[in-house]
Amino acid sequence: MKKRLMAGLVAGSLWLTGCASTAPMTVSLPLQQAWFNDQIVHYVTTDVSDQDMAKAMGANYAPRLRDAIPNYPKPPRQKTVIERVYGFPNGEQRNIFPSAPTPVGFESTDAAYSPIWLIYQVQWVNPNQAVELTSEGALLDAEAKGLVNIERTNIVVNCPIVPAP
Incomplete structure (x- = not known):
């Protein structure tokens, strides 16, 4: 049975x-918090392709997650099974997700959402000019203005967005 x-x-x-x-x-x-389109979303991290990061986050080490990385160059808004997540390694602010289930749960209508994320690290060119960025659009505008540098990593994480408590 x-x-x-x-x-x-x-x-x-x-x-x-x-x-x-x-x-x-x-x-x-x-339970973690991140930004999506100027709104706070909640997520959990279950798996990470980098062993040190997995240990630090209390998550499973899952090196095969790297198999989801698409061929590059890939435009920021082109959707694949893997999505970008923008992280701030110096802790200036919450991560930024470019998609989320809408609404969260089984009734979601957002076909672009995936819980598999490729980490892009964001560094402020001048840390004294750092402001809270709350959407992918705001982040990409800051990059276009030369305020931040965005660097792709090869770290993939499984971080499903979950309902707010």
């Missing part, structure tokens, strides 16, 4: 339950 697993999120915790059990099992995952 096959068991089916059901998964869901309850107050920021992932739960899995088999058909034979009525009591859900829970695990705790750190």
Whole structure:
């Protein structure tokens, strides 16, 4: 007899339950915040292709995630199974996601969203001019004005966006 697993999120915790059990099992995952189109979104990090980063984030080390990296050059707005996520390695601000499920959950109508992200690191040219950027558009405008440098890494992360607690 096959068991089916059901998964869901309850107050920021992932739960899995088999058909034979009525009591859900829970695990705790750190809930993170990022920007998407001037709005805060919540996400969890489950897998990272870089071992040191996986250890630091308490996530699975999953080197095969790098297999999702497309051939380059790839324009910023061209959608593939892997999406950009913009990170600020000096901690100036939250990450920026260019897509999100709309709405979050099974009724999402956003065909561009993927929870698989390729990290792009953002550095301010002059850290004294740093301001909070809250969308991919604002970030790309700042890059066009020479205010930030954006560098692609080869680090892929699985970070599903989840409902706000």
